[in-house]
Amino acid sequence: MSTPLLSVKDMRITFHVNGGRDQLHAVDGVSFDLASGESLGIIGESGSGKSTIARAVLSLLRITRGEITMEGKTIVTPQSPGKPGNYGVQIIFQDPHAALNPRSKIIRSLVEPLEIQGKGNASSRRDMALEMLAKVGINRALADRYPHELSGGQKQRINIARALLLRPKILVADEATAALDVSIQADILNLYKDLQDEFGLSFIVITHDLAVASYVSDRIAVMYLGRFVELGPSATLATKSAHPYTRALMSAEPEALPRRLQKQDRLVLRGEIPSPVTPPSGCRFRTRCPIATDLCAAEAPPWREMSPGHYSACHFAEEVMAGKPLDGSDKPQNLESVK
Ligand SMILES: Nc1ncnc2c1ncn2[C@@H]1O[C@H](COP(=O)(O)OP(=O)(O)O)[C@@H](O)[C@H]1O
Ligand code: SF4
Ligand SMILES: [Mg+2]
Known part of the structure; x- marks a missing residue:
């Protein structure tokens, strides 16, 4: 078998709670692989540990045990939590407002990460941003609007564009459609499928909603109280x-x-x-x-x-x-x- 794009091996994440007296086992021995171009759904009730897995894959917290590798290279261990965004993973959160500065025009929020990474010049960054807006189905005329002038679905598409501008290999969507109306939700899920085809992008779709996971995932992992209880092709699980x-x-x-x-x-x-x-x-x-x-x-x-x-x-x-x-x-x- 070829080397998986992402591999999470026996990962444990324990939080110290109650003033350090108790240990909370948020993720307790989870292993999975993600292939290039694959979409993996992670489902389970609230509190099962899904977002904690996402944050670990994004290097946003320190894992307690195990390791994460990308294309065979170790990127996260308990000793070294890695650097966010350094190895091609981006995340879309549930709240479409969170990543957009309310006082900045959309275009600013899009070009800013490119500036930070030192990509291109002012004019090429703007072109890249406008091109990406088109790919996620947003009229470029909206680039000069402010976030409050847009709908939740439009903002979520802009968040996706912003993440894609950094050319990730993996996009993690953590309940990214949960706050949207059902019809808008379906549009965004169809966008995931298009992006999977067009960019060969891999997805980790985290959701409490089985319908969402079934629609977009090649495989689904079912999580309960810190552990996977079942994992398999979506059709087999159904x-x-x-x-x-x-x-x-x-x-x-x-x-x-x-x-x-x-x-x-x-x-x-x-x-x-x-x-x-x-x-x-x-x-x-x-x-x-x-x-x-x-x-x-x-x-x-x-x-x-x-x-x-x-x-x-x-x-x-x-x-x-x-x-x-x-x-x-x-x-x-x-x-x-x-x-
Ligand atoms: N920083 C933290 N400190 C203490 N407990 C946490 C922290 N983050 C998450 N938890 C706990 O870990 C468990 C899993 O949380 P989470 O990963 O957010 O679940 P899910 O995304 O499946 O709803 C929950 O019991 C939650 O309260
Ligand atoms: S039957 Fe299976 S799922 Fe139910 S308690 Fe026993 S081992 Fe767990
Ligand atoms: Mg969560």
Whole structure:
């Protein structure tokens, strides 16, 4: 297999909380590869550790264990957190206003990073910026407007243009469409697909929204309480999920699925995600899992390859994959059937 573009190896990120007395295990042993031109979705409820992964990949925080490599070269270790933006990763955040200076015209926000990097001269920087605006579907007449004169969708396209001007290999979108109307959201997701084709750009699309991940991702990683619980091709996860948590996320958003799967029993995920300071023993999902057994409390399920490229961490992955009903009869307090 060729060297992956990005490789995250057994990454752990622990925060010291409560005045340093406790450790919060935000990311607890995550590994994944990203191929050139690939789009990887990372989904999971709020608090599962998705943004912490993004910040690590951007070198915005120090990792506790593991390493990140880019094209085989080590770029981030616990000893050396790397330099943001130095190796071709850019990020788009949820808030479209955040990266744009409200007192500057759009064109200023676009050329500024080029200036900082010493690229071109004033006139060529402006040309580059205007050209990039066209690529993200923004009329160049808007370049001389101020952020408050634009819609959220337009601003998010400008943020994408701004990131692309730095010629990244990877664009990380952290809930980048979550604040937008559904139709605008679809336009931006289509833009990701166009950019993936045109620039051979790789994406890490972080979202709590399965429909978003399914639409744009070649593969999806499902994250729960600091760990990946399932990873595989998007189509495989939709049709042959091998983890109860993924099944629960899917039944919360049946419209994201192919129609024939929408008929499966719908499971409502009950209760809160436990604290990452004191995660449950064994399988972290066991306190909310309808088919948990004593084994799940005693032993953490190993990460197993169920079919080529499809991984799951569940003691009963085979049964789940074969369509075992998760009707909540074992633990109705956690998941309820709403057929
Ligand atoms: N700087 C920090 N200090 C302490 N805890 C943090 C910090 N950043 C994130 N966390 C905690 O780490 C966990 C994962 O957070 P996050 O990565 O933002 O999750 P997600 O993006 O999936 O919602 C949460 O419990 C969050 O409160
Ligand atoms: S290992 Fe047990 S608790 Fe965890 S998801 Fe599988 S069945 Fe549920
Ligand atoms: Mg987040």
